[in-house]
Amino acid sequence: MTEFFTDARSLITLASFITFAGILWWTYVSHKPADFKQAEMLPFLDGDVGQPAAAAQADEEARHG
Known part of the structure; x- marks a missing residue:
């Protein structure tokens, strides 16, 4: 046993x-390195896919001027 x-x-x-x-x-x-590159940017994305949060905020401020 x-x-x-x-x-x-x-x-x-x-x-x-x-x-x-x-x-x-x-x-x-x-996995390809491009997959990792895309995944590392996920925390910086806002509601729009592919656009960093800082750039989205700058676009909004420019429209309200």
């Missing part, structure tokens, strides 16, 4: 490592 648990622990450890390696591969290898 002890051998069964030892083998099961080894298989679970191996499956966990393979899963971890797969997540790393999916994150860093399968």
Whole structure:
């Protein structure tokens, strides 16, 4: 019975490592740098997609002048 648990622990450890390696591969290898560039700008976007919040605010101020 002890051998069964030892083998099961080894298989679970191996499956966990393979899963971890797969997540790393999916994150860093399968995505293009353009995807990361677009994602890094998300916090700076306002309601309009593709326009930074500062630029949107400057546009609004210019219209009210």
